[in-house]
Amino acid sequence: MKRVINIFFSFAATAVLLSVAACTDKNAVIDKSSEVENHNWTYINRVRFDVKIDDEKIPYNLEMNLRVTGDYKYSNIFVLITQVNPDKKTEVTRYELKLANKEGEWLGKGSGDLYAYQAPFRSNYKFPAKGVYTFYIEQNMRDNPLREVSDVGLRVERVQ
DSSP states (O other): HHHHHHHHHHHHHHHHHHHHHHHHHTEEEEEEEEEOGGEEOOTTTOOEEEEEESTTSSOOOEEEEEEEEETTSSSSSEEEEEEOOTTTTEEEEEEEEEOOOTTOOSSSEEETTEEEEEEEEEEEEOOSEEEEEEEEEEOOOSSSSSTEEEEEEEEEEEEO
């Protein structure tokens, strides 16, 4: 009986590992999000992501991940995305992400009271050199804190 149980658990563990491996996106260098504490995103709460680039010769797509609640009061959001290169050269760019249409309907994918967005901010981008790049994402709206922002994230993927 013990042997049957061991075989069953071994089979179950293998099946779980294979299913998790099958869901992994091999083109993604990073796809992480950070929860915004109490859904109140302040100016000083810059979200940081470190990205290791091993091949500077291939292009990458860079996207910001965002989730807001249904109580978010604007139809857009402005953010500042700072990129710090391995040589410490820094570049800051301001982006606007449309969250709702003119009728007030959310443009993101809804799940319960949360709406998720994945907004490209650089396409076919070639990093200048190999190394670790640091990205900071900060809100750039008039409200401080900016209420009803649930998560902020970054996705960097190799272009296929």
